[in-house]
Amino acid sequence: MSHPTPAPQVDGSPPPSHEPVLEVRGLVKHFPLTQGIVFRRQIGAVKAVDGVDFRLHRGETLGIVGESGCGKSTVARLLMNLERPTAGQVLYKGEDITRLSGRALKAVRRNIQMVFQDPYTSLNPRMTVGDIIGEPFEIHPEVAPKGDRARRVRELLDVVGLSPEYINRYPHQFSGGQRQRIGIARGLALNPEIIICDEPVSALDVSVQAQVINLMERLQAEFGLAYLFIAHDLSVVRHISDRVAVMYLGRVVELGDDREIYEHATHPYTQALLSAVPVPDPAARADRDRIILTGDVPSPAAVPSGCRFRTRCFKARDRCAREEPLLTVPEPFRDRSTPAGHPSACLFAAERGTGEGNGASST
Amino acid sequence: MPEPSSAQNPGEAVGNAGAGGTMDLAATEAETLVPGRGGEPDPGDRPRSLWSDAWHDLRRNPVFVISALIIVFLVVIAIWPQSIASGNPLACDINKSQDGPAPGHPFGYDTQGCDVYTRTVHGARASITVGVCATAGAALLGGLLGALAGFFGGWWDALLSRISDVFFGIPIILGGLVFLSVVTSTTVWPVVGFIVLLGWPQIARIARGSVLTAKQNDYVLAARALGAGSTRILLRHILPNAVAPVIVVATIALGTYISLEATLSFLGVGLRPPTVSWGIDISSASTQIRDAPHMLLWPAGALSVTVLAFIMLGDAVRDALDPKLR
Amino acid sequence: MSTLLEVTDLHVEFRTRDGIAKAVDGVSYAVQAGQTLAVLGESGSGKSVTAQAVMGILDSPPGRITAGRIAFHGQDLLTMPERERRAVRGARMAMIFQDALSALNPVLSVGHQLAEMFTTHRGTSRKDARAKAVELMDRVRIPAARQRAGDFPHQFSGGMRQRVMIAMAIALEPELVIADEPTTALDVTVQAQVMDLLAELQREMDMGLILITHDLGVVADVADHIAVMYAGRIVETAPVHRIYAAPAHPYTKGLLESIPRLDRKGRELYAIKGLPPSPHHVPPGCAFNPRCPLARDRCRTEQPPLYEVAAGRTSACHYWHECLHGTRDSGTPEGAGR
Structure with missing residues (x-):
């Protein structure tokens, strides 16, 4: 059981097949820090992504949560091949797409699409909605014959719940939620298998957020899409995800299905993150058991030795500075069948309240 | 789209939704969507591009209307000066030197005895020609180089930035005195060439900056993610979004180029007689300012109004195109 | 105090x-x-x-x-x-x-x-x-x-x-x-x-x-x-523990229902339909009426005052009692708009 076993399914969602459509192995992205104008020399590196592994199965939603600077957006760009990784592989159906270029890359792009965070900058303000949604067909003319494109665009508008009459309007004539629908329609145009969603609802108002989440879930069921859903809002991620990866400073620190992560987290960072989420229930205020972390996230240009979380961790001991914990199922849970038995990169992994992690400063 | 007047139904859902679950069904996807419902500014009944919105604003801006009218008038008299000043600007009568206004000669005469009115009207051609040609040249050259530098970056950008720094470093008047004093042509082209040479880096910087800004937008990433090539990204996504600041700066530059031409002509290295130019007239009038101020007043006034009109136009266009107001 | x-x-x-x-x-x-x-x-x-x-x-x-x-x-x-x-x-x-x-x-x-x-x-x-x-x-x-x-x-x-x-x-x-x-x-x-x-x-x-x-x-x-x-108006005021337990305005209710929660996993979230109005075009009557599941004719013409719902609680909904108690006067059974 040392491998991330596919998640047992929770209520009602169709079981995703076990075949991974996307596999990420040892993904690393360092941005060099240079000094000097004429003679540049490297004085360090921002380790935005520093060794990430995961799999995404067909029809599944993998959530990635983490705070700003944890590298989750860089992961999205690497998967989209918008940046070249420093090391590691991104396998789409077994083929490493980071080494592709030209025609082969273009072909793969049809299958992996993206929805962006900011509905205001992700649509070209000088193009009509029809041109924006139709652009994928212009770039990949083999997908739809020319005469058929207008019809396809109307269909897509209809699919994301916008009136097909809006085909000639410009993006600034729409609200944030409607623009996000347009962005989703563009992502769907080429019938991709995977959609990478980088904070797709973070910029939206609460009441509109629910509309877009519902739409995305409906589209997933309808088209069998696999989502990589990146967000900082833990409740949204929990709602939509089958499995969740928690990232901290360029690494995945814990990975599991939603029950394993949200109810049986064994990594202290995940526990702190979950306890910090405000719960919309004032009755729970009194018996909240919050872990207030001290300090800030270290700079990704100066990653602490050993465990990256140790500088803010309430469990940190000497060993944490020397030894780098790996993302595996922790020793104590390996032979037992328990929801705590999922990969967690902590030397002292334990569920909260089991006594093993003393010193948790609860408030 | 069911009207909410059918609210008798969805109302039920709320009614017993105490437990929290029953309301899930109350709003279907289709209902959520129709824009304009709920009063959000309806996307309008017609497509409005940013350009048409800008035009809509401009027409209502008095600054734009006034400056545009002045400019249209100037262009007309530059092309057909005879239409309002039928005399020959070079036909002078030395006996009337520095005479004041007379019937048919409302602006009086200059030192050479030429009609100031005719010369002022005919002077528009030189100024407008220099202004328009120099701006077109500088905008094309600067815009192209700046856009390429911004788009491709790297050594190409570094090289271009250094070259434009060199041109920025040339003091414009000194450069004009040195460069143009060796030229003997009496046409406008050496002056135009000189202004383009010194003017393009300014426009290149603006173009580079706005291309860099446009490049950072997510829609460029989105196009790349779709597999679009460099040409498509540059032509479809970046240039249309980067061109507005260049237009604004070019319009304002047009005004300053006209005054630069006058300055150079004043110093004797710009346009030369027999070309009729405001700068030349200002130059020759400046020595007689105490005795015959009217000789200076009219060409200098025409120059100021022209420069102001272009600068005001540029301002109005900038206000209309400013994406922050949208 | x-x-x-x-x-x-x-x-x-x-x-x-x-x-x-x-x-x-x-x-x-x-x-x-x-x-x-x-x-x-x-x-x-x-x-x-x-x-x-x-x-x-x-x-x-x-x-x-x-x-x-x-x-x-x-x-x-x-x-x-x-x-x-x-x-x-x-x-x-x-x-x-x-x-x-x-x-x-x-x-x-x-x-x-x-x-x-x-x-x-x-x-x-x-x-x-x-x-x-x-x-x-x-x-x-x-x-x-x-x-x-x-x-x-x-x-x-x-x-x-x-x-x-x-x-x-x-x-x-x-x-x-x-x-x-x-x-x-x-x-x-x-x-x-x-x-x-x-x-x-x-x-x-x-x-x-x-x-x-x-x-x-x-x-x-x-x-x-x-x-x-x-839309520029207060639609509900209440002590905080009351409002989460039983909102008295359909907008508040909609907001609370639209938050993803544990017990809603795998189900469609409740979404308030439509969009918030622009401050230039606030609908007449109750500003929330085009998005409201309770709305009827009166809501489209008459702007609701802040009704006193309980001590220290107000709601700007003509039909707050329906929202709060889940009852209605003219009971037609069933009818979630699906």
Whole structure:
């Protein structure tokens, strides 16, 4: 059981097949820090992504949560091949797409699409909605014959719940939620298998957020899409995800299905993150058991030795500075069948309240 | 789209939704969507591009209307000066030197005895020609180089930035005195060439900056993610979004180029007689300012109004195109 | 418990090129000393504009207060001469902004900016003011305060900058602090730190706090009282524990239902249909009627007043009893609009 076993399914969602459509192995992205104008020399590196592994199965939603600077957006760009990784592989159906270029890359792009965070900058303000949604067909003319494109665009508008009459309007004539629908329609145009969603609802108002989440879930069921859903809002991620990866400073620190992560987290960072989420229930205020972390996230240009979380961790001991914990199922849970038995990169992994992690400063 | 007047139904859902679950069904996807419902500014009944919105604003801006009218008038008299000043600007009568206004000669005469009115009207051609040609040249050259530098970056950008720094470093008047004093042509082209040479880096910087800004937008990433090539990204996504600041700066530059031409002509290295130019007239009038101020007043006034009109136009266009107001 | 601030029937208009926008349209609320009032609303609901009007920092033009009264300790701030008002602002009421980086002056050191609060308002000597600045930074738990006082805003992390903002706000021990989305730009773990700090300072200093936010979770954590705003009006006010258990306005109810929660996993979220109205085109009658599942003819013509629902609770819904009790007069059975 040392491998991330596919998640047992929770209520009602169709079981995703076990075949991974996307596999990420040892993904690393360092941005060099240079000094000097004429003679540049490297004085360090921002380790935005520093060794990430995961799999995404067909029809599944993998959530990635983490705070700003944890590298989750860089992961999205690497998967989209918008940046070249420093090391590691991104396998789409077994083929490493980071080494592709030209025609082969273009072909793969049809299958992996993206929805962006900011509905205001992700649509070209000088193009009509029809041109924006139709652009994928212009770039990949083999997908739809020319005469058929207008019809396809109307269909897509209809699919994301916008009136097909809006085909000639410009993006600034729409609200944030409607623009996000347009962005989703563009992502769907080429019938991709995977959609990478980088904070797709973070910029939206609460009441509109629910509309877009519902739409995305409906589209997933309808088209069998696999989502990589990146967000900082833990409740949204929990709602939509089958499995969740928690990232901290360029690494995945814990990975599991939603029950394993949200109810049986064994990594202290995940526990702190979950306890910090405000719960919309004032009755729970009194018996909240919050872990207030001290300090800030270290700079990704100066990653602490050993465990990256140790500088803010309430469990940190000497060993944490020397030894780098790996993302595996922790020793104590390996032979037992328990929801705590999922990969967690902590030397002292334990569920909260089991006594093993003393010193948790609860408030 | 069911009207909410059918609210008798969805109302039920709320009614017993105490437990929290029953309301899930109350709003279907289709209902959520129709824009304009709920009063959000309806996307309008017609497509409005940013350009048409800008035009809509401009027409209502008095600054734009006034400056545009002045400019249209100037262009007309530059092309057909005879239409309002039928005399020959070079036909002078030395006996009337520095005479004041007379019937048919409302602006009086200059030192050479030429009609100031005719010369002022005919002077528009030189100024407008220099202004328009120099701006077109500088905008094309600067815009192209700046856009390429911004788009491709790297050594190409570094090289271009250094070259434009060199041109920025040339003091414009000194450069004009040195460069143009060796030229003997009496046409406008050496002056135009000189202004383009010194003017393009300014426009290149603006173009580079706005291309860099446009490049950072997510829609460029989105196009790349779709597999679009460099040409498509540059032509479809970046240039249309980067061109507005260049237009604004070019319009304002047009005004300053006209005054630069006058300055150079004043110093004797710009346009030369027999070309009729405001700068030349200002130059020759400046020595007689105490005795015959009217000789200076009219060409200098025409120059100021022209420069102001272009600068005001540029301002109005900038206000209309400013994406922050949208 | 004394009433610290009482806003009565406040109207704020904005003149824009699309016409006049009624950003705030008859808002009334009160804050007691030592209490937290949460003003909840989505973007464009007028919650921040109201706060700016209270602080007297409304951008005007284009903004204009057309009617209303803002009483601070019973004294109307709107009729007060500007000089007196300035003495209130900063010293007796202070504001914390969402974006600390742009709210702090980038060219002055943090210590200097904090010290300035004392030199300008209290006439403290520079040396003493400096010492007080360091003390304040300690108080908001900025580590190594003495060393960091000379640092500039951009040298601090987001969370630390927000602490500096809080330090500035509480410098003169104000009686009222208005926090406009103080943690929206922060990560959850840092948000928890900052909210904790705010709550603790409030307890220590017995401040009144107006917390402006769109986050129902944050509200539940810290607020005593809540006012929900929609399209420039208050649609519901209540003690915080009541509103989550049983909202009395369909908008509040919709918001609460649309939050992803444990028991809703795998199901479609409730989504309030449609979009919030633009302040230029607020629908007649109840502003929420085009999106409301309870709406009927009366809602489209008659603007609901704030009905008293229970002691200390109001709702601007003609049919609040249906919303609250889940009953209705003319019962037709079943009919979720699916």
